[in-house]
Amino acid sequence: MSNSGGIEVEQKFRLNDVAALEKRLMESGASFVSNQEEVDTYLRHPCRDFSQTDEALRIRQIGDWSVITYKGPRKKGPVKVRKEIEIPIGQKTLPMWLDVWKSLGFEEVAQVRKNRRAFKLEYKQRRFTITLDHVKDIGDFAEVELVVFDQAQADLAAEAIQDVAALLELHDLERRSYLSLVRGIIEPPVAEVH
Numbered sequence: 215m216s217n218s219g220g221i222e223v224e225q226k227f228r229l230n231d232v233a234a235l236e237k238r239l240m241e242s243g244a245s246f247v248s249n250q251e252e253v254d255t256y257l258r259h260p261c262r263d264f265s266q267t268d269e270a271l272r273i274r275q276i277g278d279w280s281v282i283t284y285k286g287p288r289k290k291g292p293v294k295v296r297k298e299i300e301i302p303i304g305q306k307t308l309p310m311w312l313d314v315w316k317s318l319g320f321e322e323v324a325q326v327r328k329n330r331r332a333f334k335l336e337y338k339q340r341r342f343t344i345t346l347d348h349v350k351d352i353g354d355f356a357e358v359e360l361v362v363f364d365q366a367q368a369d370l371a372a373e374a375i376q377d378v379a380a381l382l383e384l385h386d387l388e389r390r391s392y393l394s395l396v397r398g399i400i401e402p403p404v405a406e407v408h
Contacts, residue, residue, distance in 0.1 A: 222298040223371040224359035227384040244335040254326040260319030293372035
């Protein structure tokens with residue numbers, strides 16, 4: 215979801231039956247918004263370990279459109295709550311941005327490729343974004359998301375997201391990011407030698 219500097223509140227769930235969830239979405243009054251291919255390229259900071267600080271810097275490409283996203287550390291709790299800043303950039307300037315970051319010591323960590331189908335759902339006077347993602351090499355997921363602009367709203371949004379997850383019968387919570395899941399495939403953990 216594009217925003218200029220809000221708080222992203224979301225939960226992600228693994229899906230075994232995408233068609234059943236689509237049916238529940240339609241029965242709940244959700245409306246289809248878009249279907250698109252997304253390529254997310256994550257960058258590593260030269261002096262700051264984002265895996266330790268729980269931050270992320272990502273470039274998302276959707277066709278001829280790109281956006282830079284910074285994600286701040288997650289707050290504790292059952293629902294993912296974190297600062298998110300998104301800045302659209304021109305497709306023709308993307309190679310120059312990458313050149314600037316690489317010149318400053320940033321490196322590409324991994325790419326996450328997915329097909330994302332987005333829906334909007336009006337529920338209890340809130341407008342939720344629900345995405346159905348097929349992520350290359352790791353499977354199918356649903357995300358339920360709201361973007362708010364202060365911590366008090368974030369706490370209420372977290373409760374509302376749990377209500378929507380229950381309404382849609384989403385139970386298989388996935389706390390890891392797509393980046394973590396993909397990196398688990400690209401860089402499997404090294405077994406300890408005793």
